[in-house]
Amino acid sequence: MATSSALFSPYTLRGVTFRNRIWVSPMCQYSADPSTGQPSAWHHQHYGAMAAGGTGLIVLEATGVLPEGRITPGDLGLWEDAQIEPLAALVSFMHSQGAMAGIQLQHAGRKASTSEMWSGSTPLGLAEGGWTAEAPSAIAFEGYPEPRALETGDVWQLVKAFADAAVRAVAAGFDFIEIHGAHGYLVHQFLSPLTNQRSDAYGGSLENRCRFALEITNAIREAIPDDKVLAIRLSATDWVEGGWTPEETVQLVAWAKERGLDHADISTGGLTADAAVPVGPLYQVPFATQVKQGAGISTNAVGLINTAEDAENIVATGQADAVMVGRGFMRNPHFPSEWAATLGAPLDSLVPPQYSVARWEHYAPGRRRA
Ligand SMILES: Cc1cc2nc3c(=O)[nH]c(=O)nc-3n(C[C@H](O)[C@H](O)[C@H](O)COP(=O)(O)O)c2cc1C
Secondary structure, eight states, X not given: XXXXXXXXXXXXXXXXXXXXXXXXXXXXXXXXXXXXXXXXXXXXXXHHHHHHTTOSEEEEEEEESSGGGOSXXXXXXXXXXXXXXXHXXXXXXXXXXXXXXXXXXXXXXXXXXXXXXXXXXXXXXXXXXXXXXXXXXXXXXXXXXXXXXXXXXXXHHHXXXXXXXXXXXXXXXXXXXXXXXXXXXXXXXXXXXXXXXXXXXXXXXHHHHXXXXXXXXXXXXXXXXXXXXXXXXXXXXXXXXXXXXXXXXXXXXXXXXXXXXXXXXXXXOOSOTTOOOOOOTTXXXXXXXXXXXXXXXXXXXXXXXXXXXXXHHHHHTTSOSEEEESHHHHHOTTHHHHHHHHHTOOOTTTSOGGGGGGSGGXXXXXXXXX
């Protein structure tokens, strides 16, 4: 059966073809080995189930490019070569199930060095991770300790750390490398005037605030093969007066595209605790559309995209090229096959043969193999 579903049509960026446009949004699991930054059995079941569940792309959770860049000691890491092999095992299983493999490269800046969100003394998990966080300026996130302001030379080292981690990600077999530039972490802290009050070449004008993100883009693009996809996740707005704006996001993405960026994953918020965010179904989709049109680049929308019909409409009407879903995959890692059934798209490539007996059209009381 040929599909007329836009959501379930394949999509190609550079040398990577995704079987559909429902992608797993990066979600920290805080379950890595704290002494090695390597994945645990939890990661194998978590990502394995999603890979077998029919998604086109899994973007692994925020993964530290340096130990001190982790949000918590339980974050994954890619700061040393020993971390390549364990991640390669995850990638290999994703590929065996027809899912492409992505990874989000992260430095948490002033939001580093906390504990898992379920073990802290507050809902934000503010128990300390045990090291001093670093940031563009010595301005604390509300309730967190004051970070150390980075020297200019430190910034150059950080650019190199992102590029080195990207090279390791390629060695592990990842198809899609995403820079974490959103949610108030280090790259976003450089972008927003609320957290960047530097007086060197990395602060002040829009060009200067974007310099760190663009140098990372450049360095990674030069370090990875041409057939790999380079993406960035950005918060299109801080939802705060005087903060980072959608227009600045479009300009940054346009500049990054000139340096080899292929795709923009558009979210919002996370920079400050006091932002008034109008959270609701599809509330971030217009920002993905604005970036897609304004910068002429491939985008995905994300955030409370919870129905097959909404996701189909986003892709079919060109509001974005794909959708990412986060918590929906936690509730049910196999939901893509249910959405395919809803939209009349073929199920064959989405349901693993081991599970095909459970497809409703094959399932009838009294009809079972001996
Ligand atoms: C437990 C959890 C961990 C998350 N970790 C990350 C992360 O590592 N990187 C990131 O960019 N976003 C992270 N997010 C945000 C999600 O990727 C996603 O943007 C958000 O949950 C909205 O999508 P949804 O409504 O489909 O869940 C996380 C969200 C959750 C619930």
